[in-house]
Amino acid sequence: MLKLTGTTNITLNINGEKRPVTVRPSETLLGILRGKLGLTGAKPGCLNGDCGACTVMIDGKPMKSCLMLGVEAPGKKIQTVEGLNGTPIQRSFIEHFAFQCGYCTPGFIMNCQSLIDTNPNAPDEIIEEWLKSNICRCTGYEEIEKAIKSVLRDK
């Protein structure tokens, strides 16, 4: 049985690297990524699981890192936007002007990357269902939809 009763050392597998970190059990993964590991790509938005700005990938699935405790994460593969490098979805966001202020962009990109990896033949209704998990307040949804569809159709 795992038992963590105070500040403790854990190791997280982030973007293929083992990252030791000291945490309290009540700290969210989002807070640890940003505050303790300097990975500020995942953004704090609503902190309530609504906006999706903090989305990362856990074992390939999209996850709102504000809804996960850091102590739940050891043994899982965590991927943040810093772990992507010139991927088709990143290029597609640029080509389709799929952002304005950019605050929601890392969350959208991680969600899109997970969809591309797990369901490359996703029909329109699945794309729409997944994209509903993220909020863009600059109203760039049309361009974001074009960006993800462009990558999926190319595949």
Next chain:
Amino acid sequence: MIPFDFEYYRPESISEAVQLFIELDQAGKNPVYFSGGTEIITLGRINVLYTNAVIDIKGIPECQVMDYHEGNLYLGSCCTLVDIEEKNLFPLLTATSKEVADHTARTKITLGGNICANLFYREAVLPFLLADSQVIIAGPNGYRTEYINQVFNQTLQLERGEFLVQLITEPDKIEAPSINIKRRRQWTTGYPLVTVAGLKLGEEIRVAISGLCPYPFRSQKMEYYINSQDFSQRDRIEKALGDVDGNVLNDTEGSDKYRLFILRNTMLDIVSTLEGERA
């Protein structure tokens, strides 16, 4: 950020979890069972929920079951809603689950967490109420298996230290014609004005409702009127609505009158669709 500290435990068996709860409770730590944990994290963040210890039950194999055994479907309380949708072993549950929160959130929200939530919608319970499913509950006094309609009264009636392990559903209920309709104030995301799930077993139509009152429910009186073939479809639904108790929500999502208006039309859609199955 959660503004308080708690201890974190991840037991690997039911007995370990229950024993842990007893010990932590006796130590005054107000323990809570933690499945997906989304509600504990979000309510903890705003100081609506407080605990000194969480017991994460995701490491218990029985809580992760998602399979048939001796003809019946067993679903563990820690199965995530996305896993349930992807396996699609219970189509009405898939349809209901797909309307909860959003896809990414559902990779964390679990079946048991939704059914036992503080947030009153608890929509994942609707298919089980309609299917007369059974629940396996574990606690300090051992295991008990109960019909969900006997232990779900607004909330799942758990004794202190108990938690939901599995839900068992018979195959004829899983294969029966069914429908789920969620009506929101606008668009396709957000909390519902009403959610109605319907199931047709033989000639009998069953309905369960969430979002109308501050708890989900299935009303056999309403079903009696809906299935009374002596009246027109519209009259049957009017009579059924007459049996709604006085707890209809009246809030910023919608007034009580508006909710009843929406419910009336939704019930018409549900009954029309399921009665169409008779043709």
